[in-house]
Amino acid sequence: MSLRRRLPFSPWHLALAPIAILFALPFAWMVISSLMSTAQINRFPPTIIPGSLHLEGWETVLGGAEFPRWFLNSTIVAVVTVISNLIFCSMAGYAFARLKFRGSTAIFLLILATLIIPFQITMIPTFIVMHDLHLSDTLGALIVPNLVTPFGVFLMRQFFLNLPIEVEEAARIDGCSRFGVLLHVATPLAKPALATLAALTFLVSWNELFWPLIVINTDSTFTLPVGLTTFQGAHSIDWPAVMAGNALTALPVVVAFLLTQRTFIASLTSSAVKG
Amino acid sequence: MEALAPALATAPRRRLRERLLGEHPTAWAFIAPAVVIILGLTIVPVVWSLLLSFRSSDLISPSHSVGLANYKALVHDPALGAAVKHTLIFTVLYVPLSIAAGLGLALALDRRIRLIGLYRTLILIPFIVATAVQGVLFSFIFDQRFGVVNSLLQKLGLPTQGFLGDPGQALYIIILIALWGSIGFCVIIYLAALQDVPKELKEAAAVDGATRWEVLRHVTIPQLAPITVFLLVWQTLFALQLFDLVYATTRGGPLESTVVIVYYIYLQAFQLFHAGYAAAIAYVVALVLIGLSALQIVYRRWRVAHP
Amino acid sequence: MPGVTLERITKVYGGGVKAVDDVSMAIGDAEYMVLVGPSGCGKSTLLRMVAGLEKVTAGRILIGGDDATDLEPRDRDIAMVFQSYALYPHKTVRENLAFGLRRRRVPSDEIRTKVDAMGAMLGLAELMDRKPAALSGGQRQRVAMGRALVREPRVFLLDEPLSNLDAKLRTSMRGELARLHERLPTTTIYVTHDQVEAMTLGSRVAVMRDGVVQQCDSPQVLFDRPANLFVGAFIGAPAMNLVEARVGGGAIHFGSHALGAPGLEELGDRRLVLGLRPTCFALADERCDPRWPRLSAEVDVVEELGAESNLLFTVDAPPVLSDAVREAIGGESGSDEGRLLADDRRARFTAQIAERRAARAGERVELAMDPTQLHLFDPASGEAVEWSWSLVHTA
Numbered sequence: 018m019s020l021r022r023r024l025p026f027s028p029w030h031l032a033l034a035p036i037a038i039l040f041a042l043p044f045a046w047m048v049i050s051s052l053m054s055t056a057q058i059n060r061f062p063p064t065i066i067p068g069s070l071h072l073e074g075w076e077t078v079l080g081g082a083e084f085p086r087w088f089l090n091s092t093i094v095a096v097v098t099v100i101s102n103l104i105f106c107s108m109a110g111y112a113f114a115r116l117k118f119r120g121s122t123a124i125f126l127l128i129l130a131t132l133i134i135p136f137q138i139t140m141i142p143t144f145i146v147m148h149d150l151h152l153s154d155t156l157g158a159l160i161v162p163n164l165v166t167p168f169g170v171f172l173m174r175q176f177f178l179n180l181p182i183e184v185e186e187a188a189r190i191d192g193c194s195r196f197g198v199l200l201h202v203a204t205p206l207a208k209p210a211l212a213t214l215a216a217l218t219f220l221v222s223w224n225e226l227f228w229p230l231i232v233i234n235t236d237s238t239f240t241l242p243v244g245l246t247t248f249q250g251a252h253s254i255d256w257p258a259v260m261a262g263n264a265l266t267a268l269p270v271v272v273a274f275l276l277t278q279r280t281f282i283a284s285l286t287s288s289a290v291k292g
Numbered sequence: 293m294e295a296l297a298p299a300l301a302t303a304p305r306r307r308l309r310e311r312l313l314g315e316h317p318t319a320w321a322f323i324a325p326a327v328v329i330i331l332g333l334t335i336v337p338v339v340w341s342l343l344l345s346f347r348s349s350d351l352i353s354p355s356h357s358v359g360l361a362n363y364k365a366l367v368h369d370p371a372l373g374a375a376v377k378h379t380l381i382f383t384v385l386y387v388p389l390s391i392a393a394g395l396g397l398a399l400a401l402d403r404r405i406r407l408i409g410l411y412r413t414l415i416l417i418p419f420i421v422a423t424a425v426q427g428v429l430f431s432f433i434f435d436q437r438f439g440v441v442n443s444l445l446q447k448l449g450l451p452t453q454g455f456l457g458d459p460g461q462a463l464y465i466i467i468l469i470a471l472w473g474s475i476g477f478c479v480i481i482y483l484a485a486l487q488d489v490p491k492e493l494k495e496a497a498a499v500d501g502a503t504r505w506e507v508l509r510h511v512t513i514p515q516l517a518p519i520t521v522f523l524l525v526w527q528t529l530f531a532l533q534l535f536d537l538v539y540a541t542t543r544g545g546p547l548e549s550t551v552v553i554v555y556y557i558y559l560q561a562f563q564l565f566h567a568g569y570a571a572a573i574a575y576v577v578a579l580v581l582i583g584l585s586a587l588q589i590v591y592r593r594w595r596v597a598h599p
Numbered sequence: 600m601p602g603v604t605l606e607r608i609t610k611v612y613g614g615g616v617k618a619v620d621d622v623s624m625a626i627g628d629a630e631y632m633v634l635v636g637p638s639g640c641g642k643s644t645l646l647r648m649v650a651g652l653e654k655v656t657a658g659r660i661l662i663g664g665d666d667a668t669d670l671e672p673r674d675r676d677i678a679m680v681f682q683s684y685a686l687y688p689h690k691t692v693r694e695n696l697a698f699g700l701r702r703r704r705v706p707s708d709e710i711r712t713k714v715d716a717m718g719a720m721l722g723l724a725e726l727m728d729r730k731p732a733a734l735s736g737g738q739r740q741r742v743a744m745g746r747a748l749v750r751e752p753r754v755f756l757l758d759e760p761l762s763n764l765d766a767k768l769r770t771s772m773r774g775e776l777a778r779l780h781e782r783l784p785t786t787t788i789y790v791t792h793d794q795v796e797a798m799t800l801g802s803r804v805a806v807m808r809d810g811v812v813q814q815c816d817s818p819q820v821l822f823d824r825p826a827n828l829f830v831g832a833f834i835g836a837p838a839m840n841l842v843e844a845r846v847g848g849g850a851i852h853f854g855s856h857a858l859g860a861p862g863l864e865e866l867g868d869r870r871l872v873l874g875l876r877p878t879c880f881a882l883a884d885e886r887c888d889p890r891w892p893r894l895s896a897e898v899d900v901v902e903e904l905g906a907e908s909n910l911l912f913t914v915d916a917p918p919v920l921s922d923a924v925r926e927a928i929g930g931e932s933g934s935d936e937g938r939l940l941a942d943d944r945r946a947r948f949t950a951q952i953a954e955r956r957a958a959r960a961g962e963r964v965e966l967a968m969d970p971t972q973l974h975l976f977d978p979a980s981g982e983a984v985e986w987s988w989s990l991v992h993t994a
């Protein structure tokens with residue numbers, strides 16, 4: 018009580034501010050060291066506050082052939098995956114929510130069940146399938162298995178189930194086919210769910226390391242996470258460049274997160290809290 | 293009116309198709325991509341994997357059946373035993389610590405004061421960043437020679453450490469990094485759940501004379517039980533499947549002190565090309581994981597039935 | 600032939616619920632057909648089958664003479680107004696009105712003209728650029744009507760379009776709907792559970808119960824000659840007074856009362872249900888037709904309605920508690936009332952007298968009854984029992 022009266026701010030800040038800084042500090046260090054020279058870092062013990070700024074690290078990363086290529090690859094994979102998930106998960110989710118057809122319950126339950134199947138048991142056969150489709154070592158191998166995800170189908174189905182059905186019926190009477198209803202009425206109303214789906218799909222796709230590591234062998238086909246870990250292995254002396262590459266990999270998700278924080282957080286919590 | 297004529301002609305055929313396929317045969321077109329991709333690349337591989345686990349395969353040349361040999365071998369594989377041990381150490385420390393820290397921070401952050409949004413954002417950002425980024429970043433921070441932590445220790449006159457380069461420390465450093473990277477997730481899940489704890493309940497307890505601690509202990513935390521169970525399962529599943537962080541920091545080293553199960557499966561399948569053996573290990577692990585998920589589902593059902 | 604024809608329509612839902620059972624009816628061009636009945640009787644289901652939103656289990660639907668049984672809703676050239684209005688929440692009023700025309704590839708300048716005209720006609724001109732969330736209940740209702748009307752469909756379907764409005768608005772809207780139909784005569788099927796709406800709007804009314812059409816005729820015929828006990832009890836407000844009675848010796852006996860009317864002899868001696876419209880009563884004085892049967896009653900309660908009064912009294916004979924009556928009078932309150940009355944074994948009657956201050960509570964009055972508004976039903980089947988005198992006088 019007395020503490021609160023003496024402080025011009027809530028005493029909670031005394032605990033929360035240092036913790037928050039602890040979470041942010043590594044990123045600050047990442048950015049600072051990406052702006053140092055190798056000489057500044059290679060000194061022992063290394064400098065913490067650099068006297069001067071150097072752009073060599075960023076030049077290595079942005080001027081080289083590798084990182085821009087990886088950035089492009091990551092972008093292609095993420096964009097295609099997000100768009101195809103929006104389309105295919107909506108379609109499947111809508112069908113499971115609204116259309117009556119033989120086996121709909123059984124198929125939906127089967128799709129739902131795949132949610133708990135861990136990746137380790139499917140990865141070897143999937144690798145062989147990609148090989149047989151002549152997709153291994155191409156971006157196609159990263160895109161095809163993620164074109165549509167069970168979580169997305171589940172999410173969209175839940176959402177469509179909760180839309181008032183009369184609005185869709187009105188559209189059918191007004192002249193829409195089933196697909197027209199989805200296109201003109203259900204999808205515009207599903208914007209919040211689509212935003213959630215887009216945010217999560219992007220996040221997972223952009224950050225994925227394990228699967229690309231398995232199917233991609235060629236440098237020029239790497240995505241950023243694979244490229245980054247490989248680059249670090251090869252250039253562990255050039256820390257400024259590694260940190261610049263690191264920052265470059267982190268940047269899109271951090272920016273996307275800061276711009277659409279509400280959607281992101283809603284997406285992350287929706288699966289857990291609402292179940 | 294003209295439009296009706298062809299419809300009339302197709303009516304009986306339509307009826308038949310309906311009886312076979314249900315009211316909306318077009319639904320199949322809607323779900324086709326999902327069925328092909330999800331079932332084709334999950335259900336088929338699940339069976340395929342099982343068959344593979346009874347064979348010896350290097351992924352390239354024709355495989356041959358070995359019966360239960362792979363399963364027999366994995367029981368006696370000391371490297372796998374070590375990987376299991378590392379995984380369990382990781383799980384036993386990481387899961388409770390992340391949940392406890394997540395709950396504590398969520399409770400601290402669940403108030404309306406200035407800058408609270410900023411604090412929440414800063415704590416969550418590590419989670420949304422790629423594990424590869426986390427791993428590379430901390431490889432640098434904990435670097436023996438050039439890392440900032442050793443530099444600080446030096447300045448404070450303390451002995452410098454091996455960290456990720458020390459077989460005795462590496463696994464624990466990885467746990468630390470994993471905590472930094474995932475506490476934010478537990479925090480926002482708990483924060484969201486805290487919004488759903490009925491305010492009247494806490495007020496009623498307060499009116500009944502409970503102290504703040506007692507309200508927390510007897511009202512708030514019990515109300516969060518379903519979420520705690522969810523996080524427990526979720527974090528355990530994550531811990532048992534740890535791979536990215538190990539790959540991005542130590543790649544199993546030093547002296548294989550950080551080889552965890554999934555990393556071992558990866559080595560067996562894609563570095564040593566023992567695909568059949570890797571499939572067998574993967575199957576055993578998967579059964580444990582599926583069992584855990586099933587427990588969680590059963591718990592949810594039970595919660596709904598016994599509110 | 601325009602209009603709508605239903606041929607032996609049956610609907611069985613997945614769970615085995617028979618919602619509509621072998622319904623046939625022919626609705627003429629520009630006719631206003633009202634489907635009425637208690638909750639769950641299958642009105643909406645029947646309407647939705649005409650719309651194509653539900654598949655029929657058996658039977659045929661003809662719209663404008665063409666078989667539409669297996670057509671998609673969009674190919675039926677119908678429009679529908681929903682109870683919840685079902686406006687497109689993400690579209691403005693203008694876009695809501697234009698949506699159906701646009702799907703039908705109407706040229707955009709024609710759309711503009713039609714939508715503007717409809718907006719002006721329904722008084723929506725100022726609201727055209729608002730979203731539904733920014734409209735009041737009455738305004739939403741008008742947009743829903745406009746969206747259906749602007750398409751100029753062959754058939755117009757309405758499912759309880761007024762039930763989300765407050766009582767006053769509902770009454771004025773009812774008048775508006777009738778006027779609208781005068782102006783734009785389109786074949787219309789209107790579903791409601793409110794018999795006042797049914798009687799005031801319908802050129803014909805189909806009374807439904809448990810998926811079966813009990814009677815389908817003009818409001819006047821439904822009122823004057825209900826085909827069975829259910830229709831008799833359902834149509835009319837206040838509801839028909841019903842009492843268990845016996846006919847014999849040319850008179851109807853119930854409790855200590857006996858009503859004589861010509862022609863009753865032909866019915867012989869049997870148990871019946873007697874139904875008396877509240878409006879059939881008048882105070883027995885010199886102005887009354889002396890041939891009308893009389894009844895003496897002690898008034899319990901008087902409800903003054905301004906120009907007329909309702910006299911509530913009981914008669915010393917058992918009320919009718921069959922399922923048909925209970926369903927017609929309505930769920931909870933009906934059955935509660937039934938239990939209360941079962942105790943004292945006395946039927947409650949209402950007499951609507953076209954006079955102000957017709958009596959005081961506690962007073963004993965002599966009432967005369969118009970025998971043409973006197974109905975007899977078979978107690979087992981519920982079917983109306985007709986006898987020559989009643990037929991002559993209501994024809």
Ligand SMILES: Nc1ncnc2c1ncn2[C@@H]1O[C@H](COP(=O)(O)OP(=O)(O)OP(=O)(O)O)[C@@H](O)[C@H]1O
Pocket residue numbers: 612613614616617618636637638639640641642643644645792
């Ligand atoms: N989709 C459905 N599946 C199964 N049964 C249904 C379905 N829709 C309606 N029913 C049942 O069919 C019967 C008729 O329902 P319907 O909606 O046609 O009644 P209604 O006359 O419109 O009633 P209300 O006045 O309450 O709207 C009811 O018993 C109802 O429970």
Ligand SMILES: [Mg+2]
Pocket residue numbers: 642643644758
């Ligand atoms: Mg209805």
